[in-house]
Amino acid sequence: MQTTLAREVALKGVGVHAGVEATITLKPAAANTGIVFSRTFADSAPRKAAVNWKSVQATDLATVLGDRSGALVSTVEHLLSALSGLGVDNVLVEIDGPEVPILDGSAARFVEAVDQAGLAVLASRRKYIKVLKPVRVENGASFGELRPYDAGFRLEVEIDFAHEAIGRQRFAATMTPSVFRRELSAARTFGFLSDVERLRAAGYARGAALENTVCLDENGVMNEDGLRYADEFVRHKALDAVGDLALAGLPLLARYSSYRGGHKLNAAMVAALLSDRANYAIVEEAARPVRESVGAEISGTSPVPVFAPER
Structure with a gap:
């Protein structure tokens, strides 16, 4: 069956490339949502990018996702690795900066965050x-x-x-x-x-x-x-x-x-x-x-x- 997080959890840190601090909040999402990034801005509405191959904007030094307006969030690979590796199907990832925090350079902190939130099993079968x-x-x-x-x-x-x-x-x-x-x-x-x-x-x-x-x-x-x-x-x-x-x-x-x-x-x-x-x-x-x-x-x-x- 599909899964999501049982509750939301947040992490904060700097991006390895931009060096800019950002906070990400992982939130539960309904079945068949997939993984969706929502970039929040102080002076405009949030922009969203679903995790799929058509959202890829660049891959030179990190994986960058975006929408029709351009790049939205970079260095998503370690977070995606943790979610995929642990079998988490549906998550809304809110982020207030241009890059996912690098934390310790691995996926370990993201794994800890998923464990802290816990998993909820949904009523829809996994595809x-x-x-x-x-x-x-x-x-x-x-x-x-x-x-x-x-x-x-x-x-x-x-x-x-x-x-x-x-x-x-x-x-x-x-x-x-x-x-x-x-x-x-x-x-x-x-x-x-x-x-x-x-x-x-x-x-x-x-x-x-x-x-x-x-x-x-x-x-x-x-x-x-x-x-x-x-x-x-x-x-x-x-x-x-x-x-x-x-x-x-x-x-x-x-x-x-x-x-x-x-x-x-x-x-x-x-x-x-x-x-x-x-x-x-x-x-x-x-x-x-x-x-x-x-x-x-x-x-x-x-x-x-x-x-x-x-x-």
């Missing part, structure tokens, strides 16, 4: 997007592919960075709320010290700090507390993928594989899937239960040049 045939998107050395999968949602993410602290890493899991909580929710966003000056000059990363970002210099991880997972980098990319694929508007019954992916590839993958009705069906059947399956692989630095335009 799924069932992938019927393989759909693939390529961008240079990067690719993403959605394939049929009868046991829920399977995620297989691989990254390949020239930096010694990252190298080639792979994460694979059949997603459930417990797997999301344990394996992905605390993985933080990451970036490189060598990019900071350029990004800030372009108006990005103005709210980035060691409190909300894993930062790497030529010697390795700069954060005093180190990493939360040995392969935190690929786990965060997997966390992002869960949030970006929520742009489909309904949970997926599919196996998603990506190599050197990011927001742009993930969003293009959703658009490619939904652009042809022959690719998918809307169903109400629940996936066959499977035993939780999680795997991770880490290897040394790859000789392939780093491909990370969205880092």
Whole structure:
């Protein structure tokens, strides 16, 4: 059955790119509402953007949603990842700023907020997007592919960075709320010290700090507390993928594989899937239960040049 929050809950913090403080309030919503962002303004009426692939305005350094008037709210992927990962179908997200707060750089605080609010089960059955045939998107050395999968949602993410602290890493899991909580929710966003000056000059990363970002210099991880997972980098990319694929508007019954992916590839993958009705069906059947399956692989630095335009 579909779910929503049992009560509203609020969080406050700065955005990682704009560096502007904002408050978000997560509110219960009726069945079949989906996830809807409502941007409030002091001097004008609120504007709304439903979470679907047609609302995507930009994906260069974060996922940005908007309406016919333009961009409305950015960096939505961590919140969407938490809601999707925990199986929350219907929420109204009120926000009074241009960007969802980065908080600690992961989805952990959003998971805590959902737990604080609690879930309410609604009277309508949940709908799924069932992938019927393989759909693939390529961008240079990067690719993403959605394939049929009868046991829920399977995620297989691989990254390949020239930096010694990252190298080639792979994460694979059949997603459930417990797997999301344990394996992905605390993985933080990451970036490189060598990019900071350029990004800030372009108006990005103005709210980035060691409190909300894993930062790497030529010697390795700069954060005093180190990493939360040995392969935190690929786990965060997997966390992002869960949030970006929520742009489909309904949970997926599919196996998603990506190599050197990011927001742009993930969003293009959703658009490619939904652009042809022959690719998918809307169903109400629940996936066959499977035993939780999680795997991770880490290897040394790859000789392939780093491909990370969205880092």
